[in-house]
Amino acid sequence: MGLSGTSKSKIVTGEAGYVLEDVPHLSDYIPDLPTYPNPLKTNPAYSVVKQYFVHDDDTVALKIIAHKSSPRGLHFRRAGPRQKVYFDPDDVHACIVTCGGLCPGLNTVIREIVCGLEHMYGVKKVLGIEGGYKGFYSRNTVPLSPKVVNDIHKRGGTILGTSRGGHDTAKIVDSIQDRGINQVYIIGGDGTQKGASFIFEEIKKRGLKVAVAGIPKTIDNDISVIDKSFGFDTAVEEAQRAINAAHVEAESGENGIGVVKVMGRYSGFIAMYATLASRDVDCCLIPESPFYLEGHGGLFEFIEKRLKENGHMVIVIAEGAGQELLVESRHGTENKDASGNKLLRDIGLWLSQKIKDHFTKRKMLINLKYIDPTYMIRAVPSNASDNVYCTLLAQSAIHGAMAGYTGFTVGLVNGRHSYIPFHRITEKQNKVVITDRMWARLLSSTNQPSFLSAKDVVEDKKEEEASSQLLSNGDSANNLVKKEIVYE
């Protein structure tokens, strides 16, 4: 086996093309750390389970579809408890912080970190950092115990509060150092994980024995590498209620049109899955698939056709869709939120008005109802399957930190919990690939226009080149490079 890599990546190679992209370990920069037997060995719940501990060599493949001649691709370290731990449970002082937008399941993750630390490892000192990153240096903290967090998974939001902006690496690490914290659990999206990687680098620079573990959170499902994010299932389920309402309204009026806006700043996964799940949706509009209103193949033509056929229709639109159509009226100013995310204009409202104007001009009576359930979807508690998922993520993060791993995000990769280096999570976003089979399934289920013209270039050669590159660099199928498409 060989070890190589840049400061960013820790690559371990082996026989038969084996490549592990490992995560950092405290022993990488602190020599002679003492180890302790894992307390789970004497825990009655776990000690009876054969092979409970993860083998040191266990890895998880990033790509599970292989061709005859393709390399084995990249692997990540499998998550789970190790035989040895690098912390005496009595010495652990953990903290938890939630950052960025809300997402169903945040409280479940908090609960399970607190309970998992105490029940599995006997750790009793856990601190909640209030109000996101800036809470490390400008807000209160709250001691967390299994009793305090007992019921919180039944509530939406985060009991710790959250925020955008306020990431000051030096101040955060000063606070970690001053408080004697040695395990940091950071729950948040791509922005948060970028912040977490800076915190990890600073901790390493100062030579501190502090494990930094990220738990990826995104209601938009826009984090790459992982199969899906917690809360996403719940969001899709909750979106059904709004779509049902839009359908009932649309069915009841003459030429009824229901427009539902869902979240999805850059990625239209909620819109796509909510549409596929509902079967009541006639048209789904997402940021990845530019659309146009007027003319042949445009949205207005399709609406008119559907109304004539069915007398009603439902449109689901992701908030980031069609933003380019609004650009002209923005007068060049691009507003950003405290984290630097682009502020979007309300495409749902804009589109609803455009549809109304169009049919008024055509002297065709329509009844349009616009529903914006975005924050309602985000504020609900997680459903049963997300609760289980959150629990496993929290436990995997705890096992990793206790085993001395650091600078990692925990995530489900092809159905297996894995430790993923931060940069893999943050280097690009997960997006719906409109040349992929899932989007084709959606198009065939709604029978909506693809909004691609005859000029759209889909060159077989380019496609082949792109896919063979992907096989060798081990990228996930979810992140396939878009084929070159020319829009009229």
Ligand SMILES: Nc1ncnc2c1ncn2[C@@H]1O[C@H](COP(=O)(O)OP(=O)(O)O)[C@@H](O)[C@H]1O
């Ligand atoms: N590039 C970055 N470097 C350091 N911190 C960041 C970066 N981007 C975002 N953050 C911090 O992460 C937190 C959440 O980021 P945000 O983008 O709002 O949400 P999310 O993490 O859900 O994507 C904020 O406190 C923000 O300051």
Ligand SMILES: O=P(O)(O)OC[C@H]1O[C@](O)(COP(=O)(O)O)[C@@H](O)[C@@H]1O
């Ligand atoms: O109004 P807020 O709190 O900024 O949140 C709105 C945004 O948050 C999101 O839910 C995503 O948030 P994150 O990047 O924090 O995961 C987007 O879909 C939405 O645009």
Ligand SMILES: [Mg+2]
């Ligand atoms: Mg984000």
